[in-house]
Amino acid sequence: MEIPKVKIPIQEISLEKNIKLFIKREDLIHPQISGNKYWKLFYNINNYLETQPKNPLIITFGGAYSNHISAVSALGNLSGIKTLGIIRGEELEQKWRDNPTLVFAKRNGMNLKFVTREEYRHKDKLTEFLQQEFPESLIIPEGGTNKNAVQGVKMMLNNDTKDFDYLCTAVGTGGTLAGISEFCEENQKVIGFKVVEDSSLENKISELTSKQNFHLTDAAFGGYGKINDENIRFINDFKVKFDIPLEPVYTGKMMQKLFEMIDTDYFPEGSKILCFHTGGLQGIEGANLLLEKQNRNLII
Numbered sequence: 001m002e003i004p005k006v007k008i009p010i011q012e013i014s015l016e017k018n019i020k021l022f023i024k025r026e027d028l029i030h031p032q033i034s035g036n037k038y039w040k041l042f043y044n045i046n047n048y049l050e051t052q053p054k055n056p057l058i059i060t061f062g063g064a065y066s067n068h069i070s071a072v073s074a075l076g077n078l079s080g081i082k083t084l085g086i087i088r089g090e091e092l093e094q095k096w097r098d099n100p101t102l103v104f105a106k107r108n109g110m111n112l113k114f115v116t117r118e119e120y121r122h123k124d125k126l127t128e129f130l131q132q133e134f135p136e137s138l139i140i141p142e143g144g145t146n147k148n149a150v151q152g153v154k155m156m157l158n159n160d161t162k163d164f165d166y167l168c169t170a171v172g173t174g175g176t177l178a179g180i181s182e183f184c185e186e187n188q189k190v191i192g193f194k195v196v197e198d199s200s201l202e203n204k205i206s207e208l209t210s211k212q213n214f215h216l217t218d219a220a221f222g223g224y225g226k227i228n229d230e231n232i233r234f235i236n237d238f239k240v241k242f243d244i245p246l247e248p249v250y251t252g253k254m255m256q257k258l259f260e261m262i263d264t265d266y267f268p269e270g271s272k273i274l275c276f277h278t279g280g281l282q283g284i285e286g287a288n289l290l291l292e293k294q295n296r297n298l299i300i
Ligand SMILES: Cc1ncc(COP(=O)(O)O)c(C=O)c1O
Pocket: 035, 036, 037, 067, 068, 143, 145, 170, 171, 172, 173, 174, 175, 176, 177, 250, 251, 278, 279, 280, 281
C-alpha cells in the first residue's frame, strides 16, 4: 500500500455557536479502502509483504456488514492477494446474496467462511487453528485493530490536525482511537464515541496506547448496528445541509452525539473540534435494504 499523494481535505461544519467544528474526510482516501481502514491495514499489509510470502493469504474476521471485510476484500483484489473472511453468523451461508457487503467481498474473490456466533466469540481459538492450517498467512483481527493499526493511524494526524483542542472519532474495536490518542499533541483531548457496549473496550484501548488523554462517550443508540429513525433523520439533514454523507453504524452516531454535546455546552466557548470521517459508506446500501423491508425512511 502507498501513502496517497492527495491531501485529505478538512471541511468546516458551520455552527451557530462560538465553537469551531471541522471534519477530516478520510472517507475520500480511497474509493474501496476508505477512512481508517486504509490506515489500519497499511503496516499490517506492508510488513507482511516484506516477508515475501510465496503464496500470500490474508485472513480476517467480521460481521455481515463489516466495513473491514469490505476493505480487506478490495485490497486483496487490487493487489492480487488471496483473502479469506471469517464471517459471524452461519445463517448467512444461505443468505449472503442478499447482503451487498458480502456480495462485494465475494466479487473481489474473498473466500467466505461462515461460523456460528459461539465460534466467532472464540476468535482466539479460531486464529490459532487457522495459523496452523495456513502457516504463511497473515491473520488480521476483527476491525483490523492491533499494534500495526495504531502505527498506521498516526498518518491521520499531520500539521493540519495540530491546531485543534479536541479530536473525535467513532469507536468500534478501538484501534483508531488508540492511534489518535498515542500520536496527537500533548495539549489535545481525544473523544471516542462508542458505538458498541463493550465493558472491556477501555482496557483494550489502554493496551494499545500509552496515553490517558482520551474519553469514551456512549453513542450506541440502542446497540451496535441498530438503526434508529432519529439518527436517519439526522444523517439525511446533515447530508442536505453540509453535503457530507454519513452512515448509520459509526459516523452518523458520532456526529449526532457530538451535536448533542455541543448543544448542551460540553465544550467551552471558542473550542476547536476536529472529527474524523472514518468512511464506511459502503454500509448504507445494506442498511437501506433492511430499512426498505421494514417500510422505514431510507438514508439518502
Ligand atoms: C466507518 C468506521 N468508523 C469507525 C470505526 C471504528 O474503528 P475502530 O474499530 O478502530 O475503533 C470503524 C471500524 O473499523 C468503521 O468502519
